[in-house]
Amino acid sequence: MISYAEAMAEVLQHTGRLSVESIPLEVAQGRTLAEAVVSRCPIPPVDQAAVDGYALHCGSKSLPAGSELPLVSIRRLSRGHDPAQLGWARRIHTNAPMSDGMDAVLPLEQGQRLPPDADGNLRLRLKAPLHRGDHVHRQGAEADTGTEILPAGEVLDGPRILLAGTVGAERLRVVSRPQVAIFSTGHDRHGGLEGYCPGNSGRDVNGSYLEMMARTVGAEVRMNQPLGQCGDYFQAMLQQVRDLSLDVIICTRGEAAPRDEQMMSSLRALDARILFSKVAVTPGSSLICAQFPGGSLFFGISAEPAAMAAACRFFLMPTLARMQGRAAERPVLARLAPPLWPAGSRLPGFRRARLYQHADGTLWVQIPRSDDPLALQGVRRTNAWAVVPPHAPTWRGETRLEVYGTLPDMLDIPLERHRSETG
The missing domain is CATH 3.40.980.10 (MoaB/Mog-like domain)
Structure with a gap:
């Protein structure tokens, strides 16, 4: 033995x-990456607005609160005016590319639109100071071209597939x-x-x-x-x-x-x-x-x-x-709540268990008292597996067990605020 x-x-x-195959993104759910996904372009690909607001040019100077400047219209832009050179602001939306010369974004709630002046131009008043680079996602700030985005061995789910598509992947190399x-x-x-x-x-x-x-x-x-x-x-x-x-x-x-x-x-x-x-x-x-x-x-x-x-x-x-090349699973350690079952087993055991988090942040695990680890009540009340060492001791507050989810790398840990762990 x-x-x-x-x-x-x-x-x-x-x-x-196992062997490797190439598949389109739409059928990649649940598959395992055989090769890392790397970015084919900088992320973001250009400077982008981080918030809805007003794009403008600060240059080497900060704009103090109370500053006023013209708010450019689409009509003026169509005439070939350069709002950055003229010191104008223009409306911009989240993730929109920044115009040449624009180097900061004033959040929408920090700007006050004023009535038109004598020439019919709208004006914008800053409610807060603004500095160069404020509220701007710089080109390549998250990843340069060639940066590893998802490592080999990663299990693909919706967010990871979306991320792969965002960096330019059309097909993925996965393990069969x-x-x-x-x-x-x-x-x-x-x-x-x-x-x-x-x-x-x-x-x-x-x-x-x-x-x-x-x-x-x-x-x-x-x-x-x-x-x-x-x-x-x-x-x-x-x-x-x-x-x-x-x-x-x-x-x-x-x-x-x-x-x-x-x-x-x-x-x-x-x-x-x-x-x-x-x-x-x-x-x-x-x-x-x-x-x-x-x-x-x-x-x-x-x-x-x-x-x-x-x-x-x-x-x-x-x-x-x-x-499939997936990484080895790692358990969490949880304090053993009473009562322990079975007492004095000669062999280490895998037992269905109930894992929960106390209000103070500590993890606790309880093994149902039953002669059948898969009895109906035990299955209904458990959410994890505990590894019980050989010759398991009776319950002590310092006893800790390795705990795994019912599925690999999936632990559902409820918070219990009013539970006594003393017996």
Whole structure:
């Protein structure tokens, strides 16, 4: 039996980087950048107004509050007048290019429009002093040409795709989606309940859960079907999916699946190399990982829901993420709130937990008191996963646990103002 860290190191050592493809921006949601996005031009490309207001020329002198100057009209501009040389101001909107010679913007609320003078010219009075460069976004202030805007390994969402388009990208080089097959059974959870729960016909929910979670980390699920037989059928199924050149094959082991020794025998018969079969974690210590000669990784995990969910979150999802070049996930540390469950476990455990922030800013994590980490009430009240160390102590205020989101790099931390942490 090996530790979780040793098991993941073994998996990642045998995880190859996927191929790269070029895609248009409109289909890039959720994909992983294979190459950095760099700016093709300065950002902003020219001097721009930072606010709605009045553009004018200060030069080397500041304009004090109370200064008055003509407010140029579109008609005067059309005659070829240069408002900067004439000391005029003109109306300008946010992000509009600055005219030649204009070097400052007076915010709209800091200017007072005065009645026309004897010649019919409008005038502007400054309510506040103005200096050269005030309220102007200078050319290249955010990025020069060639500046890295998004690094390789970044997961693309709406704001990042918009940013890539802003700096001139029309297509993006992304990592191909991992190709996944799922064979599952959920009978360990619901077997024998058909006569007691109307509508429960032994429906496999594990496959649906695994497919949903695989898709959240960018995988494409090519096949998802229940494992209804064992023995020779299992080996034939393995040979079929092995020949599809998939990246990851997932099989949950329940009543309908072959036992560990049978599963490993079938894998060896197809020249797969067993990387490990026992991991020092709970739930789900019986976890088989193997690799076929073509590079496909195989995971055989328990069909029991708590073990299946933990294996998915801490083995399958990190593997799929790293295949795409995504950065390793980092947990947060949170103080352990009472009560701790289970007390005195010999193996480190992955437990559903409730993470929240106290009014003083400290993070707390609470593990539901239950014999089933995925009991209905526990699932409804939890928003994270906690890593419980071996021989976990009873609750002490200084105890801190590593906490991960239900999805990679996604933590929803509610603020609770009126909660006692003393028991």
